[in-house]
Amino acid sequence: MNILFDVDGVLADYVFAFTKEASILGYLQEPYDTNNNPCWSFGHILTEEKQAVIQGIVEHDPKWWTRLEPLISQQLFRDINYLQVLNQVFFCTNRFGINPQQQTKYWLIVHGIVNPAVILSKRKDLVAEALNIDYSIEDNVEKANNICGMASLQSRKSYLLDRPYNRKDRIESLRIVKTVEEFLDDVKRGA
Numbered sequence: 578m579n580i581l582f583d584v585d586g587v588l589a590d591y592v593f594a595f596t597k598e599a600s601i602l603g604y605l606q607e608p609y610d611t612n613n614n615p616c617w618s619f620g621h622i623l624t625e626e627k628q629a630v631i632q633g634i635v636e637h638d639p640k641w642w643t644r645l646e647p648l649i650s651q652q653l654f655r656d657i658n659y660l661q662v663l664n665q666v667f668f669c670t671n672r673f674g675i676n677p678q679q680q681t682k683y684w685l686i687v688h689g690i691v692n693p694a695v696i697l698s699k700r701k702d703l704v705a706e707a708l709n710i711d712y713s714i715e716d717n718v719e720k721a722n723n724i725c726g727m728a729s730l731q732s733r734k735s736y737l738l739d740r741p742y743n744r745k746d747r748i749e750s751l752r753i754v755k756t757v758e759e760f761l762d763d764v765k766r767g768a
């Protein structure tokens with residue numbers, strides 16, 4: 578089977594790293610993590626200018642993405658790595674900055690994924706179509722919907738990881754999971 582993982586919001590805590598930069602700059606009192614993120618964007622707490630300052634920090638730091646906290650346990654990373662024995666596993670992200678693909682690879686390797694296949698793209702639906710993905714997991718509702726929409730094969734399954742910020746606009750054919758573990762269980766069972 579072909580399996581596609583989103584990285585930020587599913588495996589890596591981008592929200593915590595981003596809001597931590599904001600708190601270091603004095604824009605926010607405290608950082609918060611992905612699980613406590615109420616909205617998809619940071620517009621409700623940070624002006625465009627302040628967000629641009631943080632994006633500039635990310636863009637100029639060659640190791641920024643390598644320092645993100647994981648959102649899943651080491652055991653789950655091992656399970657994902659084990660999936661690679663009999664399946665094609667891909668990690669797709671739209672990260673930016675200096676060598677984001679290499680930084681992402683480094684981060685996945687540190688967490689136990691052997692030789693991770695990292696794809697940089699903002700069109701995850703097209704990636705899913707081109708790679709003939711059977712199972713995908715994503716925390717962005719629009720992207721998860723689009724992967725569903727591109728499903729030319731009935732067997733393709735698009736999962737949305739339930740988060741406070743993605744509860745609106747879900748299409749009916751999406752599969753919703755509370756955890757990455759639930760997703761892996763479905764993949765293993767071929768559900």
Ligand SMILES: [Mg+2]
Pocket residue numbers: 583584585586587715716717
């Ligand atoms: Mg994401």
